[in-house]
Amino acid sequence: MLSKSQIKLITSLKQKKYRLQHGFFVVEGLKTIAELLDSELELYQLFTTESFGDKSEKEVIITAAELKKISFLTTPNKALALFRIPEPKIIQAEGLVVALDDVRDPGNLGTIIRLCDWFGVKDLVCSKNTVDCFNPKVIQxxxxxxxxxxxxxxxxENFLQKQTIPVFGAFMEGENVYRSALPKQGVLVMGNEANGISEIIENVITQKVSIPRFGDLQATESLNVATATAILLSEFKRS
Amino acid sequence: MLSKSQIKLITSLKQKKYRLQHGFFVVEGLKTIAELLDSELELYQLFTTESFGDKSEKEVIITAAELKKISFLTTPNKALALFRIPEPKIIQAEGLVVALDDVRDPGNLGTIIRLCDWFGVKDLVCSKNTVDCFNPKVIQxxxxxxxxxxxxxxxxENFLQKQTIPVFGAFMEGENVYRSALPKQGVLVMGNEANGISEIIENVITQKVSIPRFGDLQATESLNVATATAILLSEFKRS
Known part of the structure; x- marks a missing residue:
């Protein structure tokens, strides 16, 4: 059974200001919830149509109709959990670090986080205008x-200025990445969906790289930031 | 001024069966419409809040409120056009061909079409259960x-069986793509988001390739099909 105040709390968490105020974020779907339960993250409350068994003190059994009321998905998926937003960790800056300059689309950020995980990138640093990683669409x-x-x-800008390792940036007119010597340690900066890397950040980049276009002259003018990140991470790691 | 029958026609085109019945698809946004006007595609009708000037006989000037009624976007973008669905072209099968085995997500198909364009892939062949490329979300x-x-x-299956060029398929357990000899001519098959490449198609694949995972053992279990396509196309073309 869901209370009105629970519904109000959960639906408010779609917005960043309420996530910051309450300190929780929303996760949906059995598989993702199970993965988060298995991590260092702290569960606050679990709203589910079927009991998870071992989470009883934090578990609220709800109906499918109730889940529909609180879910952010078009097709709700059996359970919704609130986890506590963790304290920021110290940036290790070991190996390759990915940096985002105002990436705004939640789907793009989510895909880039998944790519970092795949390619063993431990740290993703984001400008303050990059979409919040606890946005429900990012989490999904x-x-x-x-x-x-x-x-x-x-x-x-400040973070990049302090780095002693090379700072790479993805530009339309950079050095052909297939012919660039790519070190094991460095920062790879990716820009905003519409405007690319801003001028302020461009000034602190030590090497511009670019993915060559193979289509004819009329071909698509740019790659999506998530697919470009995929290709560049693959290039850094393949050697 | 929009008529009721125009509204009915346009909104019906969200569904594949009505696209097939009427032979039109919807394009939104000034930039994409301009690109399509500049192509071989045939404009049927243009609904716009500002005149394009030279399209007067096919142009209907509408208000922003009217556009909101017919648009498929949350934030409508000044114009919506109906283009005629073109006749299928003959498959050239020159160079690299990409084949999709039941890719279902419109965003993934749209991204893969954009990647083919970038990497100079002329032909994209799709199984009959792959999402329709004239779906408005794909076009967007x-x-x-x-x-x-x-x-x-x-x-x-039939198409792949007839090929004399090598047929590559993306699998979780294939040969490390970074160490594979990749020819200039071939077919690259990508599978469904949840199930990968089906057994029937697996049987006609001549070489399985895989993108190595660099994260630790717990890392993400798979890459999204669009990002995996990005990395594999880059590998085929870089050499």
Whole structure:
């Protein structure tokens, strides 16, 4: 049974300001919830149509109709959980670090977090205007990778200026990435969906790289930021 | 001014059966419409809040409120056009061909069409259960690439059986793609989001390839089909 105040709390968590105020984020779907339960993250409450068994003190059994009321999905998936937003971790900056300059689309951020997980990138640093990684659409797209990638929000220019390792940036007119020497340690900066990397950040980049276009002259003018990240991470890691 | 029958026609085109029945598909946004006007595709009608000037006989000037009624987007973008669905073109099968085995997500198909355009892949062949490329969400995600990539729907098993060029398939357990010899000519098969490549299609694949995972053992269990396509196309083309 769901109370009105629970419904109000959960639906408010769609917005970043209420996530910050309450300190919780929403996760949906049995598989992703199970992965998060298995991580360091702290469960606050679990609303589910079928008991998980061992979470009884935090578990609220609800009906499918109640789940529909609180779910952010078009097709709700049996359970919805509130987890506590963890304290930011220290950035290790070991190996390759990915940095995002104002990536705005939740699906893109979610896909990039999943790519970082796949390619063993431990730290993802984001400019303050990058979409919040606890946005429900981001969480949905990460498929549990959020538990294994350390996402930090910071003053990106300042962070990059302090780095002693090379700072790579993805540009339309950079050096052909297939012919670039790519080190094991470095930062790879990816830009905003519409505007690419901002001028301020461009100034602190030490090497511009670019994915060559093989189509004819009329071909698509840019790659989506998530697919470009996929190709560049693959290039850094393949060697 | 919009008539009731125009509204009914346009909103029906969200569904494949009405697209097939009427022979039209919907394109939204000034930039994508301009790109399609510049292609071989035939404009049927243009509904716009500002005149395009040279399309007067096919143009209907509408208000922003009217656009909101017919648009499939949350934030409608000044114009919506109906184009005629073109006749299928002959598959050239030159260079690299991409084949999709039941890819269901419109965003994934749109991204893959855009990737084909970027990497100079002329032919994309799809199993009959792959999402329709004239689905409005696919068209939106392609950003105009639909005019430069020839998308065909066919009996995939039969098509692949007839090929004399090598048929590659993306699997979780294939040969490390970074160590595979990749020819200039071949077919690359990508599978369904949840189930991968089906058994029937697996039987006609001559070489299984796989993108190595660099994260730790707990890392994400698979890559999204669009990001995996990005990495594999990059591998085929980089050499």
């Amino acid at each position: 797209a990460t498929m549990g990778s959020i538990t294994r990638v350390n996402v930090s929000y910071l003053e990106l | 995600a392609t950003m105009g690439s639909i005019t430069r990539v020839n998308v065909s729907y066919l009996e995939l």
